[in-house]
Amino acid sequence: MAPLAASREGETDIVTGLVKAGTPVEARDARGFSPLILAAYHGHTQTVKALLAAGADACAGDNRGNTALMGAAFKGYADIVKLLAAQPCAVDQTNGLGQTALMFAVLFGRDEVADQLRHQGASPALRDASGRSAEDWARTQAPAAPVA
Template sequence: MKMFLCLTASLFSISAFAENSIFEAAKSGDLMTVKQILGNKRELLNSSDEKGYTALIYAAYYGQEEIVTYLLKSGADACAKDKRGNTATLGAIFKGHLGIAKTLMKTKCGINQPNEVGQTPLMFASLFGRSEIAQELIKSGADTTKSDAQGNTATSLAEGQGNQEMVKILERKK
């Protein structure tokens, strides 16, 4: 019995190590390690840490475009949300990673998927002054009329930030 418990504890430790390792590898851009871990433990592809972050969310947030592409091709869930309802797309927009945002816009949740307070990718682009990303979202069909839980639209968020360039981009769409 004691040997069984030790073996079980060891397997749990190895599994937890692999899970933490995939997050670290995704953040740092270590594609070889991501591939190696997923080759041995496919179930980690969409696993999340205590904040709800997946390897895809980490890779998008930290600007690891090659890993984002690999994870998506491997079947990573682009619709997965962290504990605040944010997706990889929202993380990429927050940090201003245009290439990654464009890649994630091609997924089924990349254009209008809101977080838990109703903020869409276009609202994030507007709020954080990501003009190029906003233009790409609009070209891809983002809904400019949606409002969040407080009734804010992408335009009202841009106005609140004093970002007239963004207001003009959003106004051209109307």
């Protein structure tokens, strides 16, 4: 099993063995997904811990600039967000569209994750390439007022 597939499936022992055997911890697929990005996106906390311990770059993005933190925020994995937010990356790191992990968290209603990111210093006022802030994205998720 390749490190990317093992990371996607949360096969921590396999990932650890492959890295110890010399497989690059920063292997990438055609979309630029690394083992860390895949493990974070699929909610595999122990695999994320193992990859970070092996030196995986938490700040590295895929071909669109999306990071492991953004993927975990999008999916709402608070435990993984906590691990990744503790890495030496900017909490407001942006992807190619200027979007941040906080924007993903609020867009998909991941309140616990959004609170964590704000606590880590994420700015709700930053604007993406379309001019929207996290606050703007959050408002798109508010229930519509009933029509009288």
